Amino acid sequence: MKGADARQRILDAAVVLFARQGFDRTGMRALAEKAGVNLAMINYFYGSKKRLLTEILDIFFAGYLEIARDELAATGELSARVRRFVRRAIAFFASHRDFMLVAISELHHDDPEIIGHKAAWARQMLEVMEESFAPSPAAAEEMHLSPKLMAPLLTSMMASRFLFSPVLDRVDRDPGDMVELERYSEIIAGIVLHGITGRVARGVDA
Amino acid sequence: MKGADARQRILDAAVVLFARQGFDRTGMRALAEKAGVNLAMINYFYGSKKRLLTEILDIFFAGYLEIARDELAATGELSARVRRFVRRAIAFFASHRDFMLVAISELHHDDPEIIGHKAAWARQMLEVMEESFAPSPAAAEEMHLSPKLMAPLLTSMMASRFLFSPVLDRVDRDPGDMVELERYSEIIAGIVLHGITGRVARGVDA
DNA sequence: GTATTGATCAAACGTTCGTTTAGCCCCAGG
DNA sequence: CCTGGGGCTAAACGAACGTTTGATCAATAC
Numbered sequence: 001m002k003g004a005d006a007r008q009r010i011l012d013a014a015v016v017l018f019a020r021q022g023f024d025r026t027g028m029r030a031l032a033e034k035a036g037v038n039l040a041m042i043n044y045f046y047g048s049k050k051r052l053l054t055e056i057l058d059i060f061f062a063g064y065l066e067i068a069r070d071e072l073a074a075t076g077e078l079s080a081r082v083r084r085f086v087r088r089a090i091a092f093f094a095s096h097r098d099f100m101l102v103a104i105s106e107l108h109h110d111d112p113e114i115i116g117h118k119a120a121w122a123r124q125m126l127e128v129m130e131e132s133f134a135p136s137p138a139a140a141e142e143m144h145l146s147p148k149l150m151a152p153l154l155t156s157m158m159a160s161r162f163l164f165s166p167v168l169d170r171v172d173r174d175p176g177d178m179v180e181l182e183r184y185s186e187i188i189a190g191i192v193l194h195g196i197t198g199r200v201a202r203g204v205d206a
Numbered sequence: 207m208k209g210a211d212a213r214q215r216i217l218d219a220a221v222v223l224f225a226r227q228g229f230d231r232t233g234m235r236a237l238a239e240k241a242g243v244n245l246a247m248i249n250y251f252y253g254s255k256k257r258l259l260t261e262i263l264d265i266f267f268a269g270y271l272e273i274a275r276d277e278l279a280a281t282g283e284l285s286a287r288v289r290r291f292v293r294r295a296i297a298f299f300a301s302h303r304d305f306m307l308v309a310i311s312e313l314h315h316d317d318p319e320i321i322g323h324k325a326a327w328a329r330q331m332l333e334v335m336e337e338s339f340a341p342s343p344a345a346a347e348e349m350h351l352s353p354k355l356m357a358p359l360l361t362s363m364m365a366s367r368f369l370f371s372p373v374l375d376r377v378d379r380d381p382g383d384m385v386e387l388e389r390y391s392e393i394i395a396g397i398v399l400h401g402i403t404g405r406v407a408r409g410v411d412a
Numbered sequence: 413g414t415a416t417t418g419a420t421c422a423a424a425c426g427t428t429c430g431t432t433t434a435g436c437c438c439c440a441g442g
Numbered sequence: 443c444c445t446g447g448g449g450c451t452a453a454a455c456g457a458a459c460g461t462t463t464g465a466t467c468a469a470t471a472c
Contacts, residue, residue: 006449006450019314020314020316021314021315021316022228022230022312022314022315024228024230024231025230025315027428027429027430028429028430028431029428029429029430037450038450038451038452039430039431039451039452040431040432040433040450040451040452041449041450041451042430043430043431043432044449044450048430048431049430049431078402078403079403082402101314104369105311105313105314106228107311107369107370107372107373108225108226108227108228108307108311108372109227109228109231110226110227115372115373115376116376118373119373119374119376119377122370122373122374122377123377123379126377126379145393145402146383146385147379148374148377148380148383148384149367149385149390149393150402151370151374152366152367152369152370152374153363153366153367153394153397155366155370156362156363156365156366156369156370157359157362157363157366159362160358160359160361160362160363161355161358161359163310163313163358163362164313164328164357164358164361164362166313166314166321167313167321167324167325167328168325168328168332168354168357168358170321170322170325171325171328171329171332171354173329173332173353174354177352177354178354179352179355184355187351187355188359190401191359191397191398191401192397192401192402193401193402193403193404194400194401194403194404195396195397195398195399195400195401195404196284196288196351196356196398196399197284197285197399197400198399198400198401198404212419212420233458233459233460234459234460234461235458235459235460243420244419244420244421244422245421245422245460245461246420246421246422246461246462246463247419247420247421248460249460249461249462250418250419250420254460254461255460255461413472414471414472415470415471415472416469416470416471416472417468417469417470417471418467418468418469418470419466419467419468419469420465420466420467420468421464421465421466421467422463422464422465422466423462423463423464423465424461424462424463424464425460425461425462425463426459426460426461426462427458427459427460427461428457428458428459428460429456429457429458429459430455430456430457430458431454431455431456431457432453432454432455432456433452433453433454433455434451434452434453434454435450435451435452436449436450436451436452437448437449437450437451438447438448438449438450439446439447439448439449440445440446440447441444441445441446442443442444442445442446
């Protein structure tokens with residue numbers, strides 16, 4: 001069954017090209033060439049270009065949602081759950097960088113099919129968020145930390161480094177000032193929990 | 207001088223279509239029709255489709271940078287500066303919503319001309335950030351709040367509501383749970399400063 | 413009155429797009 | 443042996459793309 005190879009190579013090439021050039025800028029011919037397959041094989045395996053995109057979206061959202069379920073909606077202190085969630089999610093963003101860029105950079109399209117597809121995933125994520133923040137101290141309710149606010153906020157915060165890096169890498173004011181992933185996770189978790197003026201949130205906290 | 211009208215109408219239509227459909231999905235003919243001008247007028251005024259995009263980018267980045275300079279890099283307590291910056295920036299994002307969506311949603315393109323254009327703006331923003339966080343207490347240095355981390359982070363946090371709203375609006379689990387802009391600004395500023403577990407950061411603080 | 417200039421237009425340029433078709437190759441099942 | 447069908451291909455489809463051209467029109471300058 002040689003077909004499985006080709007099918008996978010198409011998806012690998014697609015996620016790279018979609019992330020770097022955008023979905024619309026990426027032509028089927030360039031995609032076929034990078035994947036090393038014939039042009040017609042793409043629609044043979046995936047039916048259409050759009051279906052190929054939704055498959056990429058599903059891979060990312062399924063992985064992201066699973067992490068949220070595992071860590072954020074578990075039992076235990078809110079701060080510990082947030083810390084573990086942020087660490088795993090950022091590691092996942094890094095290992096699936098191009099999947100993530102496609103998933104949250106290709107947001108603007110009016111296409112009701114794509115938007116509906118994403119909304120189905122978002123609905124599940126909102127449930128996790130609600131479950132995770134609902135039994136929190138009254139402060140959360142008081143601050144209006146609704147799921148519809150927290151889900152985009154947490155995602156944006158963790159993704160910010162990857163979202164802007166194509167531009168920031170070309171600035172090069174001070175190369176080498178990019179913190180490594182492990183510490184990046186701690187910083188983001190610290191800010192989520194205590195903000196930038198809060199006590200230094202490295203390591204364990206109360 | 208009827209031309210100024212047409213030129214402005216083209217830009218108005220472009221920013222709406224680019225934000226809703228994306229730059230690549232928006233054709234010159236659809237753009238011309240929405241603007242109520244002849245197809246050839248777009249390149250007559252702007253030279254090319256890409257030049258029209260850079261003009262939109264400049265409008266957004268110039269406004270955003272000015273706010274950062276005014277509020278963030280001013281004198282005074284860090285928390286007060288952050289609070290005022292967040293408030294003004296979010297108001298600017300809301301009033302220039304489509305400009306912002308184009309500016310930060312159209313990030314993936316490999317096009318060196320566009321990336322270089324954005325990098326020039328990012329360089330200035332990083333200078334403001336450095337200036338704003340450099341004379342902070344040692345905690346900032348300790349937490350590695352480098353400009354290259356803070357600039358994308360703050361921007362992403364404030365933009366998260368607008369970035370994901372096309373999808374979230376279609377979820378409709380609990381319509382009406384979207385907080386209004388004024389309170390949204392306070393919440394974001396509170397999280398930036400004190401996190402979600404910090405003391406409730408509404409109103410004045412020490 | 414005539415030349416100049418900038419705004420506007422319809423039409424066409426060549427290219428690239430996503431998709432489809434018709435057929436080849438090769439191997440398992442009868 | 444042959445017969446199907448899945449993997450695979452070259453070629454073509456019509457449509458849409460961004461851009462350019464040459465002409466027309468109105469108003470200004472000489």
